[in-house]
Each structure stands twice: as C-alpha cells, then as structure tokens.
Amino acid sequence: MTPSVDSAPVPPRGRRVQQTIASLRDRILRGEWPVGGRIPTEPQLVTALGVGRNTVREAVRALVHAGVLECRQGSGTYVVSTDELAPVVARRITDDQRAELRMAEVVEVRRAFEVEAARLAARRRTPEDLAALDGALAAREAAWHGGRVAEFVEADAALHTAVVAAAHNGMLAELYASVGTALRSTIARTMGDELAPERYVDHGRLVDAIRAGDPARAAREAGAFLEPPPGG
Template structure:
C-alpha cells in the first residue's frame, strides 16, 4: 500500500498508522532503513516534528529503532503487545501456571513476614469470601481474589504486590469463566473454603512449608481440571 498525503485530523496518529501499515504489510521488511525524516514528511504531507513523534511511537511499539548516525531501522514486523493485552489473550491454563509460580512463593514469604495487621486483613478477607458464597459468581471471584491479594501483600514485597495487582484483572475474567466452565459452584457455593481457611491459618502460624504446599495443591488440582475439562473444587 503506497504512502500518501494525510488528511487533517490527529496527524501524529495518522502518521503512526500509515507507517505501521508499511511495516506490518511487508513494504519495509525487518532490517530496512526507513527514509529520512524530510522524505517521510514530504511524502505524508506533514512537518518533521509530526514524523519524529510518529517514529517515537513506533519505537515504543517495538517496531523500529534509531541507530546513532545510521538512521531508523525496522526491527520487528508486529508491534509488541503490552502485558495487560498478553494476559487477556492468554489461555487460562497459561495464566494459572504463572499464578502458581507467583502465589506459592508469596505464601511462603507471607508466613515468614506477616504482621498482626496482615493476619487481620487475611482473616477479614476469608470471612468476606465465606459471605460471598450466597452471591453471584463474579462477586465470589472478587472475594476470592481479595483473599489471595491479602496473602500476597503479607509477603511484604511491594514489587510482588504490584505484580499481582497487574495480574488480577485478567485473572478475574478467567476465573469467572472457569467457575462457569467447570461448574465449580453447582454443588458447593463456597468451594475450597476448608483449604483457604487452612492456608490463612498456616500463614498466621508462620508455617511457610504448609502455606506453600496448601496453595500448590489447590492450584495444581484446578490446573488438572482445566487440562481435562472436568468439574472440581478450587
């Protein structure tokens, strides 16, 4: 698709779109040096500042890279997806595998570092999860995630807490789908209550091994059900 002069409107956005199409459409393959700013500005009918902003946006998307003294080169044919987009598009089993890695270690750390305030927050979240048994699936999942978030927070690692916060929205969507897919609440409106209560007790008592093992077993069981598509408890 040939380049052409742009219509007046958000010019930077239009320039980004046109240049992106040249790259993703194969007109400029990976390794190609783009025309200079003056040439691009003339072809697109915009100023050099607009071209410069568009190239910055394409660099941020992982499509091009400026090389000092050499120009701007195409380094990828497809834009890099941000973390939130990748999570939304990921298979639920893949999301759950990552969840296992993060949360089992968080539970171990939480058992070693929990404070009285952390314990109070976890116990309150456990009670809220139990009350949510009478609510719809979305509200129950929200209460479940809040309990797990309280355990992660008790690990005392702000990076880990932020990571879980980034992870939680996609996890929520997939958990709601999973509850419906596997029929997790058809026969038990509060699935996994005993396991969660034992998990909170293990963290409260400082038993890192038990906390990690309980969470690992719980998530392993759900992952197995995801792989074979059969109902089970969470």
C-alpha cells in the same frame, strides 16, 4: 535582570515531561488516585506539580497510551491500571484466539507468584496482615454462601491479593497487581454462572498456615488448588 548564580536550573522539556510522568505514576501507585477514580483536572495538575499545561498534557497522554489512564469525553481522565504491564496481560487474555491456552498460562503464573507469596507471608505476616486475611476470608465465605458469583470472584481475588500483601515484597506485589484482570478471569471461568458445591475450594487452611507461621504448609496449601490437570 540578571538571574542569581544559585537559581535552580530549568530542566530540558523532555526531562520535565519524564519527571511529570514519574510523579503522576507515583501518586497512582501510592493510591492517591485509585483505579477507577478520576485524576485532578489539567489546571489542578499544573498547580500541584508546578509545570506547564503542555508538560502535563504530554505526561497524561503518555500514560493514556501506556494503558494506565483513560480520557473520557466530557467526564475527565480516569485511572484504569496501576502500571503499564496490566493492559498488556489483559490483552493477551481477551484478544488471543487461543483463550484456553492463555488461561492455562495464567494459572501457571499465578502458581509461581502465590506459592512463594504464601511462603513469605507465613514468615512475615503482621497482626494487621492477619486481620486483613480474616476479613477477606469472611467476605469470600459470605459471598459463596449467598450465591453471589460476581461478589465471590472479587472477594476471592481480594483474599489472594491480601496473601501477596502479607509477603511484604514490593516487587512481588507490583507484579501480581499487573495480572489482576487475568486473575479475575481465571476465577470467573472456573466458577461459571453459578457457585456449584463441587467447585468450592477451602482457603481457610491457607490462612491458618500463614497464621501458624508454617511456610511449607502455606506454600502447599497455596499450590494445591492451582495444580495443572493430569498431563498438563
């Protein structure tokens, strides 16, 4: 049977794979498949995406190679990162013998991101952003007063992430997400094995500055606890 003249052309195989990779990545970025969660099975993906098994297999393999997905024998395929940059940053932190130098670099990068994020957040925060910041700050304080180190590290990272989200800059948020592992590493290293009083940093003033809509004060508060040591 002769196909109709208005039939949609079938894209070349290479392009189908690239389109499938883009579709998978988009679903990950939108949070449909969160980090730590398992993606649908291969047959389910074939049905959902409307492509063949080989195309799905190649797309998944590409994202595994990029460090976004991880195949676990007998369990399935899981999301381990939201983008390709995060594993690269993580490897620089964990694999390099000059760990202390790398940590100093992470703090410098954090300062570049977080100071500008705080400045923007003070201008653009919404009532929903302020509620998220208050919730993250309360969780951070509760973890600190409870002496729960691992929980505090996660809560502190969540607060900084909430500040970046309140900046309403998509590219900044994506770049910041890529240093998530490094962020937690610097917080954990600063805290050590216990939450000593001398290591406590008040982030309430940062949240207050954002709430007040004061960009200069918000930037100052965000940068104060990330200042390099004298001579650094």
